[in-house]
Every structure is written in structure tokens, then in C-alpha cells.
Amino acid sequence: MLAAPPDLPVTAGLPALAEALRTSGVAVVQAPPGTGKTTLVPPAVAEVVDGRVVVTQPSRIAARAAARRLAHLLGEPVGETVGHSVRGDRRTSRRTRVEVVTTGLLLRRIQHDPELAGVGAVVLDEVHERHLDADLTLALLVDVRANLREDLSLVAMSATIEAERTAALLGRDTPVIRVPGALHPVRSVWCPPPAGVRRTDDRGITPAFHDHVAGTVRRALTDHEGDVLVFVPGVAEVDATVRRLAGVDADVHALHGRLSGAQQDRALSEGPRRRVVVSTAVAESSLTVPGVRIVVDAGFSREPRTDHRRGLASLVTVAVSRAAAEQRAGRSGRLGPGTVLRCWSEAEHTHLAAHPEPEIATADLTAFALEVACWGSTDARDLALLDQPPAHALSAAREVLVGLGAMTDDGRATARGRVIAGVPADPRLARALLDGAGLVGAGRAAEVVAMLSEDVRAPGGDLVAALRSLRTDQRARSWRQQVTRLEQVVAGQGTTSEHTRPLTDDVAVGLVVALAHPDRIARKRSGTSSYLMASGTGAALDPRAPGPLAGLEWLAVGDAHRRPGDREARIRAAAPLTEDLALEAAGSLWTEADEVAWTDGRVVARRRTLLGAIELSSTPLTDPPVQAVSIAIREAMTTEGIALLSWTEAATALRARLDFLHRAIGDPWPDVSDAALTEGLHTWLGLQLARVRSAQDLRRIDVSAALRAMVPWQEAGRLDDLAPERVQVPSGSTVRIDYSQEQPVLAVRLQEVFGWTAVPALAGGRVPLLLHLLSPARRPAAVTADLESFWDNGYPGVRADLRGRYPKHSWPEDPRGAPATARTKRPST
Structure with missing residues (x-):
């Protein structure tokens, strides 16, 4: 050729x-x-x-x-x-x-x-x-x-x-x-922003960093020869940089996909004057921009990211990878030795990702899944893909397509799905176009879908204002061309307008947006400024620039992004909506269900009408089904555990004794820890829990009887021998044993154990009681599990102290042979 x-x-x-x-x-x-x-x-x-x-x-x-x-x-x-x-x-x-x-x-x-x-x-x-x-x-x-x-x-x-x-x-x-490369050498100049200048915030690239990029371009024009190619991540950043370069001694051109063919051609053609071409990543590898000897790289790219669990997909601004940075730099070395001015430091460069992630790993896969289904494959693994799609992402995409009526449950494309696939837009937007044309008119539906198909940054997040701006913007040729193409698609489908509703732009835009993203229909939470989307995700408008959307009861959210660690998503583009239009757009999400649940210590029964996760109405149920009540209580028990039971003093004491024996002996004495009782709830409570029909029934459960039933019958008779509730001391008193400690404790007045030479042992002689010996006023005097040693070594000091404080009491020198007494004073002589 x-x-x-x-x-x-x-x-x-x-x-x-x-x-x-x-x-x-x-x-x-x-x-x-x-x-x-x-x-x-x-x-x-x-x-x-x-x-x-x-x-x-x-x-x-x-x-x-x-x-x-x-x-x-x-x-x-x-x-x-x-x-x-x-x-x-x-x-x-x-x-x-x-x-x-x-x-x-x-x-x-x-x-x-x-x-x-x-x-x-x-x-x-x-x-x-x-x-x-x-x-x-x-x-x-x-x-x-x-x-x-x-x-x-x-x-x-x-x-x-x-x-x-x-x-x-x-x-x-x-x-x-x-084929070996033929690039000329390229010199790197590191141009990090001044200290204190943030490169990005939650709204994207900061104005201060935009100023820095423009300043770096001016430096490049002054210090180096040749045309300049500037890389920024998106259309908004291109426009912001072009504005800041007004007045430079060069022709400044924007380069991105929304420009007309003539505008793109001008940017790619050498002219009589020196040029600055400010471009998105389209000039990174597949385009030749003639005359370029200098590259200024802002260091960012725009990549798809998807939160599949919340149904949020968007383009996000991320740091450029090292591989992409090298490709950008190479644009300056095609004609001769070149220079790249990088708006970050050399130290930061070493921490960049080596390569960008393939889109199949990060992007929304709805269109991909529909294409695979239209090809006749029900399993993407049958195709020769460089990387297989993440299973959870593909599953989420298929759920969306089934909801749109574009795919069957077994992964096959429906007739409607093939029509949707033929629309040059994301399947959600295709659905909005086809269904919206019959509701708001083909022209208006095409306008909104064409707007949503671009990376729109609406002022104040208001999509209605963004649409009105596009209609009057003579530079929006790309958008107008897309509108025309979409109107032709609608005409080719023979969509009628017999159901067109006389809606203002305010809610017509919202209806089309809701048709595209029914899961993002949002309702204001009562008493707050935040919203709940039908998907169940919380969302909020930018509090720094809420705009005309602030305070509206219903919104159709076109774009929202949730950063890691944030509780709520940030609404970046939305339009007003009404409840009836929300139901029109998302009828498949409408449900009515009776709900019986354990809430704040009681059974609450109500009939709820929902749009996805959004509650439309709720009315009490006066006579909820007995089985539903029983299930709710059992679920509450499973979730909240044994604290819901009525623990009497006797039940608590019995549990402590059983716990002691389990720790001291092990099997067959049952594990009665919180974890074990909660996990085996339906086993040890058995029929008692099955008969529960109300909160009152729950409180009537005999926990002591259920605990005793856990002990094998062969061992039940040994409980009082191995872990008695009380023990008789030499004074004749019977004193309760405290099993709540790691070692069982007997708290008793010192005078009542005179005559004891050894501490009683529990669990078949395995564990001695720990004696807390008290003064006549029942204050701690000594602690011991070895009376023989205490009488010889500890008692003399304790006796001296107590004789001084309680002189009317008997403090014998030989406690082993002295009579024990429960009396608080020395007997009269």
C-alpha cells in the first residue's frame, strides 16, 4: 500500500x-x-x-x-x-x-x-x-x-x-x-507542589494544585524549547488548566473525547505558534501529538472503581502508575531529546503502583456481563480473557441485569436485553432511555441519558442545572450529537409517547435518573440532613455546597462515591424526585411485609411498606402470628444471648457452681460459659424455648431447671457433695460459698473457725476453699487456704491487731484448741 x-x-x-x-x-x-x-x-x-x-x-x-x-x-x-x-x-x-x-x-x-x-x-x-x-x-x-x-x-x-x-x-x-524502541533520551525534572499545598481533597484536585500545574507549564515554556503536552486526569481538569494558562505566549488547546472532531484536529496539528496541549489520558500512548518536546504531568489518572456491595460505581481520581508515567514522559522524546516535568517528588515516585489495574478487576461489569450473555455464553470462564472477572462483581452485575429484565436467572440474554445491548450506553442508561422516552418524551430522555453517560460534575450536584447549562452551551457539541444518536435509537424501537407525563424539567430529570439507577433513589432521613438510598446505603450532599437540593424529601442520585472509612456516600450528582415517581421508576423494589422483631426488650410487630430499604409507611400489628413472635424471640436470643433470660439469684448461684466443677473436673460437668450457653441455646433450653410465644413467656423460663437438666442424671446427686451451696463451720453456722471467683471463697468471721486445723476441699478434694477471715465487724482480716500455716505464722500478728481494736472479744493464744463462737462479744464471767 x-x-x-x-x-x-x-x-x-x-x-x-x-x-x-x-x-x-x-x-x-x-x-x-x-x-x-x-x-x-x-x-x-x-x-x-x-x-x-x-x-x-x-x-x-x-x-x-x-x-x-x-x-x-x-x-x-x-x-x-x-x-x-x-x-x-x-x-x-x-x-x-x-x-x-x-x-x-x-x-x-x-x-x-x-x-x-x-x-x-x-x-x-x-x-x-x-x-x-x-x-x-x-x-x-x-x-x-x-x-x-x-x-x-x-x-x-x-x-x-x-x-x-x-x-x-x-x-x-x-x-x-x-521491535526495539527509538525514543530519544528524556530528562526528568521533579516539580512537587510547595509545602502546605494539598494535591487532592474529597472533591478531587484542589484549586491550589491546579495553580501549581499551571505554574509548572509556565516554567516549562520559559526554561525549555518546543511544544508542551500537559496530562491531567479529566475534562474538568483540562478546562481548569486551560483557564489558568490564559495570557501565555503560546496557543493553548484542550484535548479530550467530548470535543468536536474539528477541535481535536486543531489540537493535533502543528501551527505557526508554539503550542500547549492540555489533554486527558487519550494522548498517553495511542496518539501522536506532533511538535512536542516537553511533557508536564500532573500525576493523576481517572479510573473506574466499583463498590459492588453498595452498588456504587464511578470514575475516581487516582495517582498515576509508574508505567503510565513512563509512557507519558516518552511523548517528549519522539522528535529528539525531551524533558518531562513531574508535579510530584522523586521520593513519591518510588511509591507509585507499578502498573494500572486492568479494568476487569475494578470496573462495573454490568455491560460486560450483558455482552457475554448476548454472545451466547453463560460463563465468562469459557472465554479467552487475559484475567477472569471477580466472581462477586460478576454476580452483582447479573443481579442488576435480571432486575432490568435483560437477563434470565440462568445467565441468558432476553429479547429486552438484546435491545438494551444495542443502545450505545451502559445497560442502566439504556433502560432509562427506552422506558423514559415513553414517560417524559424521547428528546428529554435522550438529553438526560447523554448527560449521564459523561463524567458530569454538576454545580452543587444539581443535574437539572447541569442539563440547562448544556442546552445553552455552544461548546457542548459532543453532547448534542449523542442526544441525536439516542433519539434515533428510540425512533428505531418504535417507542410511543402515549404515556408521556406533563412533568417539569425538575422532576423529569429525576425520573430518568431513577429509571437508570433505581437502587440510588434516596429519601431524607427524619430529623437529619442525610439520606437513605433504596440499596440501603446512607448518603449525604456536600455540606459545603448543598445547593438547591438541600432539604428535598426525595432525590434521584446519578453519581455517588463512598470513600473507605466513611459511613455514608457523598452525593455528587442528583435531581429532585417525588414519591409517586420513585414508585414509577422502581416498582420492582416495592414490597409490603409483616415484620415481627425483638426491639428494646420487647416484641414489636408492624406492617411495613418498603421501596428497597426505604420505609414508605409502617402500621402496628395488633395480633401478630404466634409463630412469627416465637421466631423473633429465638432470633433475639441467638443475637443477644443469655442476657435476655431472667437470671434469679438461685440460677446465678447454680451456674457458678457448675462452672466451678467444669473448670475443676471437666466432663461430664457442662460448660456454662457465656459463649457455650449462647451457642447451645436451643439445646439446653429445649422445650422451654420452643414454647415461648411472648416476652412474658421468655421471662417465665426456669433457668435453674434448664441448668440442672444439663447435668447427666448419674452425676446430679453428687452436685451438693462436690460443690455444696454452704459449708458448716466449727461455730455451728452454715456459711454460703461464693463460687463467682476463680477459687471458691468462704467469707467467715475468724472466731467461727477456731478449732479447724485444715481448710475443707471441694470437687472431691481437688480445690481447697479460700478463707476470707473477717473481723467481728465483718471487715477483712486475713486470706488463706492453709490454716495450719496461718495459725502458726499469720494469726499472732492478726490477734495482736484485733485485740487492740476489739478488746471485749476473745482472742485465744491457741486457736486450734479454743472453742469457736458465733457470738460477737466475750461471754460474761
Whole structure:
């Protein structure tokens, strides 16, 4: 195709590539950015295979730029030998041999036409970026080659050392063709922000750090030669940086996916003046921005994160990985020696993650699961994926799809699911478009869905205000084009407007948002400023900028994010809603149930009407079912344990005696610890618990009888011998033994044990009593478990002390031979 291809490093690998395609039909090309693989590999493949060569790119910008670059080398306009097809813009003809498309568009084609009629080869570019649709497209193409089109040639191009993993998926003998890099040396300049400047807060990049990035760009323009490429994480950050660069001696261009094709082309074209191009990650590896000799890297990227348990999926700002930072830096070394100014320190760089996580590990998998089901597979493990999806994430995605009516319980796509899959939007948004068109009109539904499909940062979180702003913003061409495409989708489905409701924008936006995310319908909690979502997750508006949404009873939440450690999610975008519209959008979540539960020490029975976790109403049940009451009490016992029982003094004392024998002897004496009694609750309480029908019944349980029943009948008669309640002392008194201590304690006046020469032992002689010997006033005088030693060594000192304090009492010198007495004073003579 190319009569005189440019002299780029990848040229050295093209003969090996051609040979691989002739012999096996598959190959992996591993080549760093800047080696020319995107430009020269597709025409080289076209020289070998018959039919059209389809080349994938991860973004519309990259697809259009790659086609334009190759067409320029051929001296033709785009649409002749080389064409492109992206969302809303297709330029191809019958003569087109190489067609550059976005990965998502190719995925749609494969689903529609698995045999890819007329296609001779597919070249998958930038597979190392591990986008979710790219992983799935690769897996489906492997399936197509294995079962439908063994003649389909397949080339995967990667910039990383993981090329072997990709080759293994394509086939055992797939060759890996390695091309060395040709980057010029790149010098790193570390530019951390001043002390005290925070890079991010809970709203994203801070204004102070934005100022620092802009200041670093101005420094780059002053200290270095060449055009400047600036990396920031998202569209809002691009706009903020462009505003701060007003007045610099250079042309400043934004570059991101929401811009029109003409605006993107201007950013990618060299001009008469020096340029600053402020870009999202689209320029990281798959785009060539000519003239760039300097890169300024803010050090952040925007990646998907999903809290599957709470149903919260969003794009979050995270620190860039070292691999991505190196790719960004390499953009400055394509034309000659370059410079990268990094807005962080060298020490911080060492702590960055080595590589970004693949999207399949972190993203919401709802669209992925629907694509797999539409392909006819009920198990993603059957596909040749580089990494399998997390099981819990895939399960959560399937639950969503079943709720949308897009998937059966056994994982098969329904007819409605196939319609939803055909809408160029997330399945939730597709449902909102199709159902919302009949309720608020196709135009308004398309407007809201197009807005939600972008990374919207609504002022004050107000989506209604954001929509009104888009309608008047002449720069929002991308949004308008998406609205038009979505309206065409609705028209193609023949959706009628006979049920359209005369709603204002305020609640119409909320209804469409609620249709997309019924689990995020939120109601204000009574007496607070926070909300409870239908999913059961708490949420709150930003208290620093609550805006017009503050205080509203109902909200439809479009975007919410919960940071680790936070109790509630932060509502970042929402619209007003009413209760009747909430029921309209989330009818499947409506339930009415009788609830009987143990609450605050009593049985509470009520009939609750719920929308998911949101209580709509509650009325008392005057005569709840007996079985439900019994179950509630048993569950309370299981949860709260034995403290709910009525522990009389006798039951507590008996439990202490049994506990002592279990510790001293072991089996067959039962374990009556809190843990053991709670775990075996339904065993040792037996029929008594089964007969409980009310809180009064619970209080009537005879705990003492249940405890005694735990002792084998053969041993029951020995209880009083081994662990008696009382013991008779020499004075004739019977004194209660305290079993609540580690060693049983007998607290007795000293005078009552005169004549004892040894302390009684319990548990069959295993454990001696611990005597707490008291004064006549029942105050502690001595503690001993060895009377023989005490009479000889301890008593003389105690006697001297007590004679001084209690002179009218008898304190004999020989306590062993003295008569014991329970009297408090010396007898009269």
C-alpha cells in the first residue's frame, strides 16, 4: 500500500509479521510507543491478507488521528483506501482496505455479525491498556477464529512485556515480534507542589494544585524549547488548566473525547505558534501529538472503581502508575531529546503502583456481563480473557441485569436485553432511555441519558442545572450529537409517547435518573440532613455546597462515591424526585411485609411498606402470628444471648457452681460459659424455648431447671457433695460459698473457725476453699487456704491487731484448741 513508507523502527519487524500471518494467521507485535506500529503495521497486514483490515483504537480521537495519519502518507483523503468509523462519524467507501475503529464499535459489529463478513484481518492496537471492551473483544475474536473463521487473521499490538500472555490466548505457537524502541533520551525534572499545598481533597484536585500545574507549564515554556503536552486526569481538569494558562505566549488547546472532531484536529496539528496541549489520558500512548518536546504531568489518572456491595460505581481520581508515567514522559522524546516535568517528588515516585489495574478487576461489569450473555455464553470462564472477572462483581452485575429484565436467572440474554445491548450506553442508561422516552418524551430522555453517560460534575450536584447549562452551551457539541444518536435509537424501537407525563424539567430529570439507577433513589432521613438510598446505603450532599437540593424529601442520585472509612456516600450528582415517581421508576423494589422483631426488650410487630430499604409507611400489628413472635424471640436470643433470660439469684448461684466443677473436673460437668450457653441455646433450653410465644413467656423460663437438666442424671446427686451451696463451720453456722471467683471463697468471721486445723476441699478434694477471715465487724482480716500455716505464722500478728481494736472479744493464744463462737462479744464471767 505504501510506496515509500517512512523510516520507523517497526519496519524491521514487518517481514517477520508477514511470514507469521502467512503461516499461522496470528501474531503479537510488541513495540514501545513511537516506533510506528499504528502507522505501518495495518498497511503491511493489508499486503498479506484478502479483505478489509480493521484496526482498533481505544478512543475516537485516536481512531480518527490514526486514519488521518495513514491517509496522509498515501496522499489521499480519509475515506478512500484508509477510512475510520467512530461513534457518530463514519468515513469509508468500497475502496477502503484499512478501517480504523474504536474497540467498542468493533465489539458491536462482532455481536451483530460474528463472521465479520468481508474482513480479512483484525489488528488490535494498545491491548496493554487493558480496557474492559478491549479484553472482551480479544476474547470474542479468539472464539470467532476457533469456531467460525479460521481464515481470519489476528494481530495484537502491545507496548509492554505482557505480550507473551496475549500470545498464549491467540494460540500455542503464536509468534511474538519484538521491535526495539527509538525514543530519544528524556530528562526528568521533579516539580512537587510547595509545602502546605494539598494535591487532592474529597472533591478531587484542589484549586491550589491546579495553580501549581499551571505554574509548572509556565516554567516549562520559559526554561525549555518546543511544544508542551500537559496530562491531567479529566475534562474538568483540562478546562481548569486551560483557564489558568490564559495570557501565555503560546496557543493553548484542550484535548479530550467530548470535543468536536474539528477541535481535536486543531489540537493535533502543528501551527505557526508554539503550542500547549492540555489533554486527558487519550494522548498517553495511542496518539501522536506532533511538535512536542516537553511533557508536564500532573500525576493523576481517572479510573473506574466499583463498590459492588453498595452498588456504587464511578470514575475516581487516582495517582498515576509508574508505567503510565513512563509512557507519558516518552511523548517528549519522539522528535529528539525531551524533558518531562513531574508535579510530584522523586521520593513519591518510588511509591507509585507499578502498573494500572486492568479494568476487569475494578470496573462495573454490568455491560460486560450483558455482552457475554448476548454472545451466547453463560460463563465468562469459557472465554479467552487475559484475567477472569471477580466472581462477586460478576454476580452483582447479573443481579442488576435480571432486575432490568435483560437477563434470565440462568445467565441468558432476553429479547429486552438484546435491545438494551444495542443502545450505545451502559445497560442502566439504556433502560432509562427506552422506558423514559415513553414517560417524559424521547428528546428529554435522550438529553438526560447523554448527560449521564459523561463524567458530569454538576454545580452543587444539581443535574437539572447541569442539563440547562448544556442546552445553552455552544461548546457542548459532543453532547448534542449523542442526544441525536439516542433519539434515533428510540425512533428505531418504535417507542410511543402515549404515556408521556406533563412533568417539569425538575422532576423529569429525576425520573430518568431513577429509571437508570433505581437502587440510588434516596429519601431524607427524619430529623437529619442525610439520606437513605433504596440499596440501603446512607448518603449525604456536600455540606459545603448543598445547593438547591438541600432539604428535598426525595432525590434521584446519578453519581455517588463512598470513600473507605466513611459511613455514608457523598452525593455528587442528583435531581429532585417525588414519591409517586420513585414508585414509577422502581416498582420492582416495592414490597409490603409483616415484620415481627425483638426491639428494646420487647416484641414489636408492624406492617411495613418498603421501596428497597426505604420505609414508605409502617402500621402496628395488633395480633401478630404466634409463630412469627416465637421466631423473633429465638432470633433475639441467638443475637443477644443469655442476657435476655431472667437470671434469679438461685440460677446465678447454680451456674457458678457448675462452672466451678467444669473448670475443676471437666466432663461430664457442662460448660456454662457465656459463649457455650449462647451457642447451645436451643439445646439446653429445649422445650422451654420452643414454647415461648411472648416476652412474658421468655421471662417465665426456669433457668435453674434448664441448668440442672444439663447435668447427666448419674452425676446430679453428687452436685451438693462436690460443690455444696454452704459449708458448716466449727461455730455451728452454715456459711454460703461464693463460687463467682476463680477459687471458691468462704467469707467467715475468724472466731467461727477456731478449732479447724485444715481448710475443707471441694470437687472431691481437688480445690481447697479460700478463707476470707473477717473481723467481728465483718471487715477483712486475713486470706488463706492453709490454716495450719496461718495459725502458726499469720494469726499472732492478726490477734495482736484485733485485740487492740476489739478488746471485749476473745482472742485465744491457741486457736486450734479454743472453742469457736458465733457470738460477737466475750461471754460474761
